[in-house]
Amino acid sequence: MKDYLYSIEMETRDYECDIQGIVNNADYQHYLEATRHKWLQQEGFSFRKWHDEGIDMVVSEITLKYKTPLHGQETFLSCLNLRREGARFIFDQDIYRKEDMKLCVSATVSTVCMVHGRLTRGDEIAALFSKYL
Amino acid sequence: MKDYLYSIEMETRDYECDIQGIVNNADYQHYLEATRHKWLQQEGFSFRKWHDEGIDMVVSEITLKYKTPLHGQETFLSCLNLRREGARFIFDQDIYRKEDMKLCVSATVSTVCMVHGRLTRGDEIAALFSKYL
Amino acid sequence: MKDYLYSIEMETRDYECDIQGIVNNADYQHYLEATRHKWLQQEGFSFRKWHDEGIDMVVSEITLKYKTPLHGQETFLSCLNLRREGARFIFDQDIYRKEDMKLCVSATVSTVCMVHGRLTRGDEIAALFSKYL
Amino acid sequence: MKDYLYSIEMETRDYECDIQGIVNNADYQHYLEATRHKWLQQEGFSFRKWHDEGIDMVVSEITLKYKTPLHGQETFLSCLNLRREGARFIFDQDIYRKEDMKLCVSATVSTVCMVHGRLTRGDEIAALFSKYL
Numbered sequence: 001m002k003d004y005l006y007s008i009e010m011e012t013r014d015y016e017c018d019i020q021g022i023v024n025n026a027d028y029q030h031y032l033e034a035t036r037h038k039w040l041q042q043e044g045f046s047f048r049k050w051h052d053e054g055i056d057m058v059v060s061e062i063t064l065k066y067k068t069p070l071h072g073q074e075t076f077l078s079c080l081n082l083r084r085e086g087a088r089f090i091f092d093q094d095i096y097r098k099e100d101m102k103l104c105v106s107a108t109v110s111t112v113c114m115v116h117g118r119l120t121r122g123d124e125i126a127a128l129f130s131k132y133l
Numbered sequence: 134m135k136d137y138l139y140s141i142e143m144e145t146r147d148y149e150c151d152i153q154g155i156v157n158n159a160d161y162q163h164y165l166e167a168t169r170h171k172w173l174q175q176e177g178f179s180f181r182k183w184h185d186e187g188i189d190m191v192v193s194e195i196t197l198k199y200k201t202p203l204h205g206q207e208t209f210l211s212c213l214n215l216r217r218e219g220a221r222f223i224f225d226q227d228i229y230r231k232e233d234m235k236l237c238v239s240a241t242v243s244t245v246c247m248v249h250g251r252l253t254r255g256d257e258i259a260a261l262f263s264k265y266l
Numbered sequence: 267m268k269d270y271l272y273s274i275e276m277e278t279r280d281y282e283c284d285i286q287g288i289v290n291n292a293d294y295q296h297y298l299e300a301t302r303h304k305w306l307q308q309e310g311f312s313f314r315k316w317h318d319e320g321i322d323m324v325v326s327e328i329t330l331k332y333k334t335p336l337h338g339q340e341t342f343l344s345c346l347n348l349r350r351e352g353a354r355f356i357f358d359q360d361i362y363r364k365e366d367m368k369l370c371v372s373a374t375v376s377t378v379c380m381v382h383g384r385l386t387r388g389d390e391i392a393a394l395f396s397k398y399l
Numbered sequence: 400m401k402d403y404l405y406s407i408e409m410e411t412r413d414y415e416c417d418i419q420g421i422v423n424n425a426d427y428q429h430y431l432e433a434t435r436h437k438w439l440q441q442e443g444f445s446f447r448k449w450h451d452e453g454i455d456m457v458v459s460e461i462t463l464k465y466k467t468p469l470h471g472q473e474t475f476l477s478c479l480n481l482r483r484e485g486a487r488f489i490f491d492q493d494i495y496r497k498e499d500m501k502l503c504v505s506a507t508v509s510t511v512c513m514v515h516g517r518l519t520r521g522d523e524i525a526a527l528f529s530k531y532l
Contacts, residue, residue, distance in 0.1 A: 013300045014313075018147065019154045019205070020450070025432070025458050026148065029425035034279045041339055047280075051419070059424050063462045072152070073307060146433045147446075153317070158325050159295035166291070167412045174472055180413075184286070192291050196329045206440055280417065281425065285471070287418045338418070 001101060002094070004079035005132060006039040009098065014072040022069035028105045029062070032093050035078040036109070045128065054116040055124055060088070061110040068104045070097060076104060082132050087122045088112055089129065134234060135227070137212035138265060139172040142231065147205040155202035161238045162195070165226050168211040169242070178261065187249040188257055193221070194243040201237045203230060209237060215265050220255045221245055222262065267367060268360070270345035271398060272305040275364065280338040288335035294371045295328070298359050301344040302375070311394065320382040321390055326354070327376040334370045336363060342370060348398050353388045354378055355395065400500060401493070403478035404531060405438040408497065413471040421468035427504045428461070431492050434477040435508070444527065453515040454523055459487070460509040467503045469496060475503060481531050486521045487511055488528065 016027040040047065050056065070076060075098040083090050091109040096102065113122045126133065149160040173180065183189065203209060208231040216223050224242040229235065246258045259266065282293040306313065316322065336342060341364040349356050357375040362368065379388045392399065415426040439446065449455065469475060474497040482489050490508040495501065512524045525532065 013296065014303050015151060015157050015159065015296050015299055017152050019150050019152060019447075021152045024148050025461065026425045026428035029428060030279065030281050033281055033424070037280050037339065048418075059465055061462070061464050062424065063460065065460050066458055073303065146429065147436050148429050148432055152314075158299070158328065159292045162292035162295060163412065163414050166414055170413050170472065181285075192332055194329065194331050195291065196327065198327050199325055206436065281423050283418050284414060285416050285418060285420045290414050292414065 001096070002079075002081075004094075005081050006035070006042070007077050007079035008035055008038055010034070010076055010078050012070050012072055012074050012076065017072045021071055023071070025064070025066065028064060028066075028095065028107070031076075031078055031095060032062075032091075032105075032107055032109060035080055035093060036091060039080060056114040056117075057089070057111050057125060058114055059109060060112045061108075063108045065106045066104075067106065068097065068102045070095075070104050074099070077101075082129065084122065084126060084129075084133050085110075087120070089122060089125055134229070135212075135214075137227075138214050139168075139175070140210050140212035141168055141171055143167070143209055143211050145203050145205055145207045145209070150205045154204055156204070158197070158199065161197060161199075161228065161240070164209075164211055164228060165195075165224075165238075165240055165242060168213055168226060169224060172213060189247040189250075190222070190244050190258060191247055192242060193245045194241075196241045198239045199237075200239065201230065201235045203228075203237050207232070210234075215262065217255065217259060217262075217266050218243075220253070222255060222258055267362070268345075269347075270360075271347050272301070272308070273343050273345035274301055274304055276300070276342055276344050278336050278338055278340050278342065283338045287337055289337070291330070291332065294330060294332075294361065294373070297342075297344055297361060298328075298357075298371075298373055298375060301346055301359060302357060305346060322380040322383075323355070323377050323391060324380055325375060326378045327374075329374045331372045332370075333372065334363065334368045336361075336370050340365070343367075348395065350388065350392060350395075350399050351376075353386070355388060355391055400495070401478075401480075403493075404480050405434075405441070406476050406478035407434055407437055409433070409475055409477050411469050411471055411473045411475065416471045420470055422470070424463070424465065427463060427465075427494065427506070430475075430477055430494060431461075431490075431504075431506055431508060434479055434492060435490060438479060455513040455516075456488070456510050456524060457513055458508060459511045460507075462507045464505045465503075466505065467496065467501045469494075469503055473498070476500075481528065483521065483525060483528075483532050484509075486519070488521060488524055 077096045081092040088110045093107045095105040113125045210229045214225040221243045226240045228238040246255045343362045347358040354376045359373045361371040379391045476495045480491040487509045492506045494504040512521045
């Protein structure tokens with residue numbers, strides 16, 4: 001397994017599975033979002049506080065590669081790394097089935113920084129994230 | 134079929150179905166909520182505007198009776214009636230499979246009125262809803 | 267707090283919150299379902315195995331009383347009891363916000379037993395559940 | 400607007416919106432999936448029938464570009480094109496807000512064909528889709 005900045009153990013739920021008994025493609029986005037929010041929470045950041053200060057971190061693009069499907073009530077590891085690329089802050093996120101550490105989903109989530117509704121070069125977020133970049 | 138104040142045709146989606154190929158129990162609550170909001174919208178009401186004026190209509194209790202399950206990509210009729218019972222405004226909501234008009238779910242949704250966060254006797258909402266009660 | 271047969275700690279996720287910042291009413295049904303499935307899993311039961319043997323436990327009615335709303339990334343305790351009432355197996359389920367143990371949702375979930383698609387008096391399930399009833 | 404093979408009018412629902420009042424990123428995947436399934440249904444295809452015959456069309460990769468957010472109870476147009484690229488069948492899907500035809504989401508959804516669980520070169524699906532390719 002690669003090195004990650006953050007990883008968390010999560011579990012699928014039966015209602016997330018479709019008729020084939022596998023997790024619906026869209027639900028992985030929920031897992032990925034929950035992972036980013038948990039990491040931010042752990043680091044003491046708050047989307048809501050930023051929002052109140054006029055700073056929004058907005059997902060501009062996401063690519064998901066589906067490798068191995070998860071089933072109901074399966075435990076998985078959700079891992080993330082962070083990097084900056086110009087104005088974009090990119091989360092590289094991987095989801096592994098815990099049982100055999102098989103890679104299930106590999107995602108690239110690009111975010112941009114808006115200040116008072118205006119796209120910026122990201123320096124406000126870069127200052128906050130300096131120790132991870 | 135009973136008389137209803139409002140009814141709308143809707144359709145299930147495959148991602149709402151679970152491993153048995155039937156719509157997950159919780160998704161009917163989504164259909165019922167969407168139906169209430171569509172009715173309010175049609176009547177020119179707006180939850181958001183009410184909220185900005187300090188008035189909130191809050192679901193306090195819901196009972197759902199599951200009669201016949203819906204499957205993926207099935208069309209259904211979602212119908213509602215409204216009545217007042219003291220401080221509560223009660224939506225009686227039924228969902229019928231369109232194909233054979235079989236009753237799928239029968240629900241009773243009790244709502245109460247909060248003004249600036251305080252439970253009221255509902256007179257603010259009653260005034261707005263007078264022509265339906 | 268009352269005595270419960272089973273309780274589990276869970277956490278809300280931001281995507282489950284609506285525009286008011288509180289968990290959408292339907293998502294509590296997801297929490298309640300996940301809790302029942304976790305309990306069954308812990309006790310060594312399997313819906314899927316039962317289904318393959320022709321036995322289905324089906325939700326026939328659910329009543330939810332909404333007391334206090336949960337917000338995003340809040341931890342809660344989801345607790346259940348089980349009782350039999352004629353042909354019905356009833357789960358009494360309560361959800362408490364962990365921080366102050368305030369009751370958030372109180373639910374009654376009635377299930378019935380189908381064997382090969384036919385409603386039964388529930389003796390097949392009663393035999394399996396004898397030690398909890 | 401570009402030419403599309405298929406387009407359908409849909410509407411957002413309030414429960415799909417998050418605390419900022421905009422549709423959650425993952426819900427667009429639901430819209431895109433529902434659009435593909437509606438198109439297949441209209442053309443007389445059936446995922447379920449294919450599955451019973453051992454043929455599965457599986458999403459291997461999806462890229463979503465988020466341009467303009469949708470809000471609650473907004474009507475939008477969901478459009479798709481289809482092309483083949485080697486073993487992959489690629490749906491190019493765009494979502495436009497109906498009110499002003501602003502592009503909201505632009506997606507590329509790559510699917511592959513599995514026959515009895517084995518990845519194929521896609522000739523089974525190509526034969527079925529010949530008139531669209």
